[in-house]
Amino acid sequence: MKHEERETEYNVSTVVHFVLLGFSELPNLQGFLSGVFSIIYMVILIGNSLIVIITRLDPALHKPMYFFLAHFSILEICYVSVTLPRYLVSLWTQDKSISPLSCATQLCFFLILGTTESFLLAVISYDRYVAICNPLHYPVVMTPKKCHQLSIGSWIGEMPVEKGQTWQIFSLHFCHSNQINHFFCDIPPIFKLACGDTSVHEVSVYVVVILVGAVPCVLILVSYSKIIATILRFPTAQGRTKAFSTCSSHLLVVVLFFGSASITYFRPKSSHSAGTDKLISLFYTIVTPMINPVIYTLRNQDVIAALRRLFLKT
Template sequence: MKQEEMSSEDNISTVKQFVLLGFSDLSNLQGFLSGAFSIIYIVILVGNCLIIVITRVDTALQKPMYFFLANFSSLEICYVSVIVPRILFNIWTQHRGISMLGCAVQMCFFLMFGTTESFLLAVMSYDRYVAICNPLQYPLVMNPAKYFQLAAGSWLVGIPIQVGQTCQIFSQDFCHSNKIEHFFCDIPPILKLACGDTAGHELSVYVVVVLVAAFPFMLVLASYSKIIATILRLPTAQGRAKAFSTCSSHLLVVVLFYGSASITYLRPKSTHSAGTDKVLSLFYTIVTPMFNPIIYSLRNKDVIAALKKLILKK
């Protein structure tokens, strides 16, 4: 395995390359990991592409809910494409070096797409809130201009925030090691390599997490508290079941994403361990995007009907 390690005599300013250790400690499982990640990546691409296609071609799905779902599927493709191809490259070539610029670019795009996902989940919960709690006003509130603006805002809001945060993190010196105990360039393992006191950087990370994750999560909780209260007041069991079915899949995705991401970024640096960080990161970077098409399609009768119609046409 090729690894370019930093010797103790190197000056901290000469660090130009990191080493992504990833799953190198599992030397006997490299073939299995290669196959597993390849299959997962294909499943994510195919599943999310199918959702994008059927929401575009089926007239019954030309609604704000499915417009946001298509955006979400597009985002998941971008999100995992920042991480998984690099994992596969490292496994296939056993060359784990990554330049400081390459590491910064990977982190920046990962954080931007993560921010987009956080706000898009909040927007999707707001859409369900209006549809269930104010159904008569739904066409007026969720008009085409409005849901285009909400989607565009979700995609754009993270760019200035995360570009600034990435520049701040990589403006510091690195002297402990150049070996990253992770499978991609994420904030916690990078901060471990920084020289001196990183309390200021950790504080800025907490502030950003509150802005781009905790705040949207509170909006999701507020929306679903009102949604659940409204559903429980519906007169028929059939109506309650239908309303719950349209929300439960989204709520499951919300719990998986926000839960694992919050635990990762809101823990103090001293409590981070490489193994725990890898497991938690797998949830919100790979596992959740893999299950999203399954969750949204198998629990949604409209999507299943559109998929059957598309298959029959072919």
């Protein structure tokens, strides 16, 4: 596809549409990728929807922990739906073009939902901290009103920031190429197409990422350091095992999400390569939403029991 551009009044060539290359370096595997990603998307939809259903239908799961888990599953469905269906359509139709407005919209929702995930993971760690470290105060602290406030804050608190960041990124002139070497519109590959010096914009991105990513991550680490210290003081091995089992599921999700996202956004610019960036992005955009239901069900006896009751009824 040709590089379409137009001349601005400043005599700078400006891209009028983008091309998402995806995994075009693997031409013989396009059909295979289409099949694999279609299956993965269905697994994500079914697995996370099942968690939402059982947490709503089973009275034993009407607790703050599972209230947040249901929100997390809804988030994962939305998160993967921002990127994967668009890429699947491009694989099926071989039309890889995307307008700047569509690209900006995809990036904006991707950033908003990614930040929401960061906040929700911090909220879940706070819930576990109160439940384990202050169990007598748990019913008073984690009231239904408080749970709704925390969930709503996680969903909408970051919207103005991410909208502003998206506007800032797409206020740049793009003249190097119109080919985004990625399977969705993400910040690093978009910056590579921009004209002139983007250092100021990159610094602003790092500042926002630190605020919405690193700060929640630090809060999670602090919460779990206190949780682990409390668990180690439990008098019985059975109590310690149950507490560790509940918390380890959440910690594994935290490591997968924050670890892969940190590698993408905090690596030195010189070490970025399109192939590596795409593989790492697969972890926090597709792999993590796919394995989250497995992590939370296999390591949580309450969820397993609820699933058994659901399937026995049917």
